[in-house]
Structure formats: structure tokens, C-alpha cells
Amino acid sequence: MKFQPVIGLEVHAQLKTGSKIFCGCSTTFGSEPNSQTCPVCLGLPGALPVLNKKVVEFAIRAGLATNCTIAHHSVFARKNYFYPDLPKGYQISQFEDPICRKGWLDIQLEGQGPKRIGITRIHMEEDAGKLVHGDVPGLENGSGVDLNRACTPLLEIVSEPDLRSSDEAVAYLKQLHRIVTWLGICDGNMEEGSFRCDANVSVMPVGSDTLGTRAEIKNVNSFKFVKQAIEYEIQRQIDLIEDGGSVVQETRLFDPNSGATRSMRSKEEAHDYRYFPDPDLVPLVISADWVQRAQKELPELPEHRQQRFITEMGLSEYDAEVITASHELADYFEECVAFHHNAKAVSNWLMGEVTRALNDSGTSIAACPVIPRQLAELIKLIDSGAISGKIAKTVFEEMWKNGGDPKSIVEKQGLAQVSDSGAIEAVIDEIIAANAAQVEEFRGGKEKVFGFFVGQVMKASKGKANPAVVNELLLAKLKG
């Protein structure tokens, strides 16, 4: 029997606010355990939560960018369960009346048309604290609880079970990741857990329209692991069914070391959360005006910009996708192109030298020491024939290290391209005189030796000779 996987994803995106969702504690990552806590986020008796307005604004932004309807009326609810990282014994979340509903995203796999993936809902909630095991003196036989993360704002973004393969799941996840980072509402850092994903996976016989029983895989924190975890889980369920067994609905944990998922017994009993409206938080009413304002403030979205770069600027599909990986990169690109209208060359430089230099030094594009105007001028120098592409890389390195405009670097270091045929001829004559044997070889039909001559001439001119002129003159002289 052939099986069809059915996948839905629940993404938790931590919002980039300065303070927590219901109190004024800082959300900074990596501080001393429990140093960012107060009566509200510790769940001390009598403490009352007050909603951070920015969380609502970010949720509206996320909803609009994913084509959701923004609820006029929404309510916070308590999700009740016991766990050591949850100080109140309940998590404040949203249940029946989430802030966003019924949206969608388009994904595109290589060589296929776009596919629309439904978004069931987006809701706001608070994160739990963190449990620490081992490695800390005094915790050998226990677990440590750090509540700095407790009450940090999250958006939970729930997809419809529209995904049919691990590749589609990853494409959806990447698209969503690009959107929330693009909107500036989430830093997208998966290692620090700012963007994490639970996957609901089931399989059904091809042609069937009855969904199989699903397993929920918890907290998979990289694109690679999502792919691995889903593929493992699909195969596990198929094997199970083919061996005459059946899938049980359960929570499973992905183990990156083994690439396998395993049952989490601790979560077995916890599925009756007894949600009810939180009496401490009043209902949220979002006016049409508010939504309209948010819509106006929404930046041009990555997909739209990607399309524009293809149709208006002539970039390839691939280049446009890379350049729109982040808002900052796309901005940098457009600024360069405004100074010098050679989009293709700008994107090549961004994807090549610039990306390499950024990666090597761990710098973000926003902090790039070479500003767009300077990069544009550098490319202009190449396009006008003032310097060669090779020399341009030297100039770029100099700009990166010591700053300065490309023109003045070229002048100061005497790097301008030599196109003057008299000067080049003189060099060629010397090289030909000094390499009589190779000249004979060339004239005897071994045309490969030509490359040797070009290399020698370029070397003698320290890379400054105009390659086109060199080729032409050299060929003429060698053929004699």
C-alpha cells in the first residue's frame, strides 16, 4: 500500500519586545537565572497581569502579513496544567477567541507551481520557564528552574494540515520565518528558541480522505531537524501500520543525536487543559481603524518584493529569493541599484564577496562597513572599464578593512586598469622575448600555451592590464 503523509505545523515565535507580555521584566536572553522575574511572572498570589500593547500590534502585523482576519473581539484564556516550569499552574493563552483566524501562505518548491497553505489561527500567549539538568553544582539529583523566560510573549501560528511532505513543511517554515523576521517582530534565532516548531504528522493510504491518527513532535529547533524528524516519523508510522499495528495519538520528542522520535510519557495525561477565560485580563477589542492603520504601516512583504526584483530588475528567481532573505539585505540591494542601475552585478556582489566577508567576520548586513553607495561606485568602476573585476576584489577588501571610497583607493594605490595599447604592447614584447620556447610551442599548434602568456602579462602588469586588450594584442603578436 502507498501512503500519503499529512502534516500540520504549530510554530512558536518569540516576539521582539523589550518587556514581557504581562509585566515589565526584561526579555533579554542569557541573563543570570531568575534575575528577570517579578511577582507577576513568578505567579505570586495577588499579582495581576497587564497586557503589553506592542504584543497586540505585533500579532496584528503577523496576521495581516499572512492574510488572516483580525478578530474584532478576542479573549485570553487559562490553559491549566502542572509542570515545574509553569509557576502559576496555568499558562495564559488564547483558546476560543484568538486574535487572528483563517489566513494563508504560498510556498513554492523547486520546479513546481505555488501551493497555498492554510493558517488556521494565530494567538498570543506567554512562554513557560526553562528547566536545567545536570552540570550545575547542587543540581546533580534535581532539576533547576529558571523563570527568566516565563511570561515572554509568543505567537503561536497554527497551520492547516495542508502539508504533504517534509520538503513542503520546511518550505512553509522558511517562508513563515522570513515573514516574522522581515516584519521585525521576531529575531528568528532558532538556537535560542525564538522560533520553534511542533509538527503534527499522520499518514493515510493514497486516495483515502480519512486522516490517520497523528503524533505530535515537540520542539524541533532547526530546519534540518524538522525535515529529519518528519521523515523519521512518517516512516515509523508506515512501518507500524504495515506490521499490523496502529498509530496512537501521543506527544513525541525528536532526538537530534539519533535522528529518531520517541514517546514522551510525561505528557500522556495532560490533555485536559480545562481552558476558561482569564478573569484577570479584560477582552481585547480591535477596531477597524486600528486594523487599517496597521495595514498601512505594513512594509512591502518579502514575496512581493521578490517578484518585483524578478519582473522590474531582471533578477533570476534564485537570486531574487536570496536577496530577499532579509529586509536589510533587500534594502541594501535596492539602495545600491538606485546609485548604479546594474541589478545583476549588484546581486552577484552581494551574494559573493559581500556575503563571504559578512560570514567570515560574523557581521550582519546592517553593520556592513562598506555602505551601498560605495559598493555601487565600485561596480560602476568595473562597468566603465576603469578597473578589472579582479582588481575590484582587492579594492573591496581595502574598503572593508580600512574604509574609503573606491575611486580614491584606486587612485592612491595605482590600481586603475591599463587599456593603453602602447603600454601593454611593451609588456607583451618583453614576455615574448623571454619565453622563446613557449612561442615555438604556440606556433606549432599548441594553442593551450596562450593561457600561459595571458597569465604572464597580467602578472607583469600586476593585474591592471585590460584583459580584452591583452587578448587581442597577444594573439596578434604570437601569430606574428
Add this chain to the structure above:
Amino acid sequence: MKISVADVEYVARLARLELNKAETDLFAGQMDAILGYVEKLNELDTADIRPTSHAVPVENAFREDATRPSLGVAKALANAPDKADSFYRVPKVIE
């Protein structure tokens, strides 16, 4: 009886409450009476009324996104039954 002894035992387990037989019976009777009383509402036609989530007609209470000083580790841990380093210490949680 709308609320059975089994219901009370289930809710008690979810709430991590340990009840003896006498308490279970007592609460089953009391909870049944409470639900029976509230059930009177079913006699009203509420078809066009949105379920009430809050008793007071207030909406949109916000704070701006500004940080305020936290308690500090010493104060935060002051009443902890058990601690280690800057952590609350709990029995080992194994996943």
C-alpha cells in the same frame, strides 16, 4: 446526579488533590447541586447572546512596552523551599 463520584475523582486528579471517600461523596453532592442551580439558565433563550467571558464591561487595558526593575535573584528565591545556585530546585524532571 449529574456529577458522579468518578467525575470528582477525575477533577481531583487533574488538580493534584488527594480526597478521601467521605470528601469525594460530599463534593459530588455539592457540585451536583451547584450545577443543578446554574442549569436553570438553560430555561432562557440565549440564542442571540454571546457567551459572557467577563463580568465587567471593560476592554483594552494595556501597558506600553517598557521595562521595569525586576525583583533580583535573592528576593525572587527568598521563599523557595529549595534552591541551588540561582535556580529554584525541584525533583529531577526526566524527559
